[in-house]
Amino acid sequence: MPGLDPFKLTEEVYKKVARFNKGFEERRYYRFRGGKWYGGIATGDVVGCNLRCKFCWSWRYSYYTDKGEFYNPLQVFEKVYGIAREKGYRYVRLSGGEPTISWRHLIELVKLIDETDKVFILETNGLLIGRNENYAKELANHANIVVRVSFKGVSPEEFEMLTGADRSFFQYQFKALENLLNAGLRPGEDFYPAVMLSFSDQAGYTRFKSQLAKIHPKLVDSIDEEYVILYPHVVELLKRNNLKPKVAYRPDGIPDFMI
Structure with a gap:
């Protein structure tokens, strides 16, 4: 039986988490915060995603669409830039869900960040950028952006097992990298892959690297390796899905192989 179609899910989620108001595309957010990632970063956590990852740290907000409140790009800018300026952070980002679902909102926010000394890190699963090369071209117009394409596993089968999406959509993540490269x-430096490895074996990871190298060898050297962090709500989700990582970490950073 085929898995879910993330592009159809995008359309359904969009109806609930984004809207136009007074000429601006607004998006639902559930919080704004500072944090230690990337050496210090200001974050706006969005509601809604087009995947259903079974290890998601934000599943209580990414799975559901009725949480949080709507903000326009300027309001979000004021929130995240204010946090970054107060804390002395160089970076800002959107996280928690899939930022590219509300594309115009995202681009308007990136434009505002362009006028500052901050760098915007776009954390994305890359599916929509892989489907639409114009998205990559539009991102290439902005100097203060870094795109982090987060792969959900190292193979089509693993992608389907971890996300609930049909395995045929896995290739769109690679296509996102190709589109970003072709856009200049x-x-x-400007874009790189991340990959969830908690459920992978070495042979699969080696094949994954070979596929990256066919796009560009520098991508292999810039992989951000991700592993499950065993927050209590993540453990709850893993148990619901009868899923046990091969490698995971406790919130204090200590390896933990038992759930």
Whole structure:
């Protein structure tokens, strides 16, 4: 039986988490915060995603669409830039869900960040950028952006098992990298891959690297390796899905192989 279609899910989620108001595309957010990632970053956590990852740390907000409140791009800018300026952070980002679902909102926010000394890190599963090369071209117009394409596993089968999406959509993540490269972004600097490895074996990871190398060898050297962090609500979700990672970490950073 085929898995879910993330592009159809995008359309359904969009109806609930985005809207136009007074000429601006607004998006639902459930919080704004500072944090230690990337050496310090200001974050706006969005509601809604087009995947259903079974290890998602934000599943209580990414799975559901009735949480949070709507903000326009300027309001979000004021929130995240204010946090970054107060804390002395160089970076800002959107996280928690899939930012590319509300594309115009995202681009208007990136434009505002362009006028500052901050760098916007776009954390994305890449599916919509892989489907639409114009998205990559539009991102290439902005100097203060880094795109982090987060792969959900190292193979089509693993992608389907982890996300609930049909395995045929896995290739759109690679296509996102190709589109970003073709748009003129620099691999390893302006964009790079991340990959969830908690459920992978070494042979699969080796094949994954080979596929990256066919796009550009610098992508292999710039992989951000991700592993499950065993927050209590993540453990709850893993148990619901009868899923046990091969490698995971406790919130304090200590390896933990038992759930």
